[in-house]
Amino acid sequence: MVDIEIEIDGSVVHGHSGESIISIADREGIDIPRFCYHKKLSVAANCRMCLVDVEGNPKPQPACSTPASAGMRVHTNNEKAKASQKAVMEFLLINHPLDCPICDQGGECELQDVAMEYGSDVSKFNEGKRIVADKGIGALIQTDMTRCIHCTRCVRFGAEVAGIVEMGATGRGEELKIEPFLSEGIQSELSGNMIDVCPVGALTSKPFRYEVRSWQMNSVESVARHDLVGSNIFTQTHKGKVKRVVARDNESVNETWISDRDRFSYEGLTNENRALTPKIKVKGEWQEVSWEAALEAATSGIKKNSAEAFGALASKNATLEELYLLQKLTRGLGSENLDTRLDVANPSSTSALETTISLAELEAIDHALIVNSYLRLEQPMINHRIRKATLNGAKVSTVNSLTFDFNYRVANSVLSAPQNTLATLSGVLKALLEANSLALPDYLKDTKVDQAQIDIASTLSAAENAVVVLGEQVNSNPCADQVAKLVTQIAKASNSKTLNASATGNTLAAEKVSFKPNGGLNAAQMFTANLNTFVLLDVYPTYDCVDSTAAIEDLSRDDAFVVAINSFEDESVLGFADVILPLASFYETSGTHINIENVAQSYGASVKAAGDSKPGWKVLKVLADLLELPGFDYTDSPQVADDALSLSPNVATSEVDIIAMEVPNIATVWQYTPYASDVLTRHAQSLQQTQIGQISEAVVSAATAKILELSQGDCYKGVPVNINETVAEGCVFVHTNQARQR
């Protein structure tokens, strides 16, 4: 790329040869009106709003599709440019309904702004305007297609970014419409971004419809904490309520996109199941009490029992500050029983797979091996980066127990039930080592290698920038540790990077503050050790625990005193808890998220906590004070974050032997839909109504179904059985929005 000089409106500016005029102008802060141009999408040049005068050209040129060349002289606001812009504006408004007073885009509409700047005050058009009948496109996006100006940003977003070709431009001339083929709803985990790219009010947020005018809201910078990326967002609030969430640009984190989960989860904040008042259970009856009384009850309950019998369990979506204070409290009491890994079949693992690649680097890979993951739904923004790499020719291989609908082509896909995953990965490793004539470790001596494994190995060795991704389905595997170790070895042998996506949310913050036992009991062990005191931080065993029935039974013991610091109440929590301390939820508390690149992103509270609930760091600080523990004299949450971030986590690296552990002949992989992955999203209604939110099936092959005596339509652990051959033999893949059952 050559640096060139051009002149825009008389000032000399720099660009690369071939760069469009509009992109140079944008960088220089020179305004050029536009509708169809979007920096992250291909150039369509169909709206003609960006016409500018380029000296030497008889006709005005579209700035978005005219490449700059050295010495070019561009005028964006001389007579000729202005006349063209005005003409285009008049043309675009011919069929636009001008229903701005009842349009949710009003006040933040590119058409409104540009019309204000370039429009005329009278229209020469006296004919009837056209009206477009709407096809609905699902629970998240409201369509008012009469307002559409056919810029095709949404169509290009779908095809180029989301990887779904569902919206299209049908008909022609006056009959041109932007619509999907069927009105089943857009099936994408990123669909909400269409709202952001639509320059007019044709696509707006459905849950936000008619809520409040855009200019009445405050925009607060925040960070989403549903996944490992920590997408940057604005929460838009009105009268103390979050009304909408939109993307905030941060090129190195989420670029300019956010997932639907990050965008629409806020609806859960006002759900009727929120815990709003402190409560204590007196003789089996719940009583609403003051914070003082509830904290007093919690303190005396905790003091009654010994430290060894104390256990703390926290949500992996909790803030860094909350996790830090709860571990400090637990350790201050003298207990090492603490964990966030409630959904992990075998949390005794100490070896965690390291992440050695950055989000930006993911775009430059030439091969990705995805193990145990439906990455697209688990980590939408990470998957998006990999998809970008595939558009440049990167290949993807998968080792999964179910065939997933990725939004890119998967070159080698190996189906492997959890109990065979070690063997499959060992095969890949052996093939790799043999191909590079490296010495085989003992545990690979008897490993058999098949063609599919050789294919993956040879794609990996041929690649120069490969990454091996481990996803959250590994948590259903008792041998998760060994799987992680094999992934590390495979990456080493093939000179690949690794990405650990096995635990989501703010897991890396939990790692940072060592929110896991160092010699004490882990999540699974705590429920079998007859502990007397539990403190739960936003934990809902029905959904969160691998064996929810056992966990609830244990928590319900008469001699178990349970303090639930929870943002929501559900039946089981009300059943087993003795004290409920209502917790401020997402956006209601300040906090810090640590993302996959180990970047700590702090944010303030966007709104006041609902009801009487309080931010977790305050609750834990006061609780610790009442328990007379030293070192809790914090006055604000940044102080807590500072202390937490100055810790260096004790990375206990214990040797893992690759030996197959006992795994049932038929294994179950349990995966929640992305909208059942944490308590806030589970309460966000619109997300639940989407097709992704409604997924609930136990997929099993015909042969395995026969062994389990299941037939189509039966229920397996409460989930409808779906028999087909997209799943590995010897396992049931449960993909659901329902709580875990035995």
Add this chain to the structure above:
Amino acid sequence: MISDKAKQQIDTWVAKYPAGCQSSAVMEALKIVQAENDGSLTSESIQAVADYLEMPVISAYEVATFYENYNHKPVGKHVIRFCHNISCMLNGADDLISYLETKTGVKIGEVSEDGLVSVKKVECLGACVGAPMFQIGDRYYENLTQQKIDEILDGLK
């Protein structure tokens, strides 16, 4: 949905494009399938074409709604495609269209009761030298007059 014969016909078109570019044959494929289904397309047949050519159905639908030679409602055995663009209009197309409507009793976009004819207005068919004109099947009828239209209609079976 698509007969084997139609598939064979489509395949000859697919073969004209480089491997992997089978969707380039979408226009012909739609035409073939339309011919097989009494001259019109349905959501199902468009879906079938998209599936057969391994392309997103919306893309096939875009093509099917862009071009006028695809019909989305049932049509008569003979579709009279009457040009109403500038040359034909200047030469009296509009009056002749009304004449045709009264004569056949079929309004633009409708099918006659016996299913024999339907009438459609189309844009310039590139036969301006012979304006006014219409097309039935593969044939152009030019320099139309009321009398000529009568004769043509009489000849339709």
